[in-house]
Amino acid sequence: MSDDILTEVKDGVIVITINRPDAKNAMNKAAAEGIAPALDRLDAEDDLRVAILTGAGGTFCSGMDLKGFLRGESPVVEGRGFGGLTQKSPEKPVIAAVEGYALAGGLELMIACDLVVANSGAKFGIPEAKRGLVAAGGGLLKLPEQIPHKVAMELALTGDFIDAARAYDLGLINRVTDGSAMDGALELAQSIAANGPLAVKVSKQVIEESRGWSLESRWDEQAKLLPQIFMSEDAREGAAAFAEKRKPNWKGK
Template structure:
């Protein structure tokens, strides 16, 4: 990554967890091209390195992401990565799980980044919304398509057409957020990440793949489509190790194969 990209996004390891931090606090972590490229590069690394099991996406300075950098937009800059979408994430998810740790605001493109993650942990004071219509824009980085998949249709419609925000309690009630914390969202996300890391990495990856892809499978084909993937899990060394560890009352030693 270039120095500019490394400045805009910081990627650090904590054991098997890759923490990806949007580092533009003076701009409320508004997404620009360099930050999008930084996220994409970090996610490439997540999937490429066997020792990394889970990523956490967060923002520096008490804000998750306030959306697209409008000053950059006026200069003709687009914070998209080809094939990956807005912020290097919204059109292509990594094969491994990614958790959003949300403090402050997840708005516009920031919300679209959040809902492109597999799980969400948010501080109780967080706020969420797609206010693009207030600026004569549309939530075209996935908000208008993904949000109705994750919350009731009419609630998604209201958020899109009014541009108004919802709070963390309402987001949790709707199922948009997995866990709400009174303290640090990062602490809650790390707890969730560690729970995932304790499991077989191949089983986790295939389980995520089936949950994501099965939404596009027909009722007639879904069992056949799943049958193309699950044998990879059941015939794996990890499957045998998991059974042996259970029988021997010990922690499993996963190999990811």
Template sequence: MSEQVSEEVITEVEDGVLIVTINRPEAKNAMTKAASEAIAAAMDRLDAEDDLRVGILTGAGGTFCSGMDLKGFLRGESPSVPGRGFGGVVQAPPAKPLIAAVEGYALAGGLELMIACDLVVANAGAKFGIPEAKRGLVAAAGGVMMLPDQIPERVAMELALTGDFIDAKRAYELGMINTVTEGSALEGAKELAAKIAANGPLAVRVSKQIMKESRGWPMDERYDRQGKLIAPVFVSEDAREGAAAFAEKRAPNWKGK
């Protein structure tokens, strides 16, 4: 395992997984400009380094993220990165899979960080909400736009207009999260990441790309557009290696090409 520590964000590498931890537990991991910039840099690293297969985003001290740092907001600071958005990720997530590991609260911008991730593992005691309206604000970092794409629209509307929280059981029932753990959400996320990292990296990346982009494709163009993206995967060295490994009853040795 390797580790890099900045003042507000810790990054670690473990078995091809980049673990990014928001490290402001004294402030419930409220997002600052510095933390956003550090997360953006970590996302760039995730996509740039071939040995990294999956990312995990989590928070220190038993909280995922309580949203924007309001003290910074009052000073005129924006916890966003140009081109990347709030938290360095909501506007432009990485091409590789990103898992949120949620303990405690994922609120406001914290929920928006979470739903910008591809998969979510949460502890049974976690709470979720976009309470911005209670402060005279709008969940503008994707909450009011992205949440209705991920859960029923009327439920998303209720969360946005009331600012109420829901628990992990309800979030799971709505399909907002993938897995509820009784123990560490991070350990659960590592288990999920290991399953993804064991698969062909080209296939994983393109599968994510198609699932994200195809919703906006015209129906009569979908298979043509998909075909252009998957063609390089099907003629790749990894595709041949996957077939050979299956025939030879062994684990594949992926090269990512």
């Protein structure tokens, strides 16, 4: 893995850090190709429950590395999208921990995550139009699903930024911290990691996939996913732990 991406495991949480602080963590090909296998590892290892994606040096990600773009480099992983994430999310949850700026492709990475914790000083935007480009890494597709249509339109057409308070009010981020966004993200990650891993995985799957289900089929589609939960060892363990007033010992099966 390139030094442009660092990984660290903390109590079932894999922290993935974009490590290009001198370039404001602008996404290049090497970084994108480092994020994708880290997310594969999240899904492959049973002991890993949640990922946190963040940036080094006080910035989340300033977008695509334009110098690399001019050299003909593309920070896209085939089948995974920009930054190895925007088109294909892992089965397990990913939290964005945002300090500083999440702009252009950086915002697209952030909204591809399942949850977002941001420092109160963070700024957000898709300023591609100011450079004669468009937010093709998911900004134009996903942002209108996450905030009101007209607000998404304004952000795309003006390229202007919004602050953390506005992003929180719009529902774009989950939590705002006065201190470290990473500390807040780790707290949120641990509250997820304490739950049944199968339940977390299927809950994410239903929320994500049900957006494409018709009203007539959605209950049937959900029902296809439920036996693996209600017939699992974890379901019995969760009930037993509640009755016995102890912490559950999840097995993920």
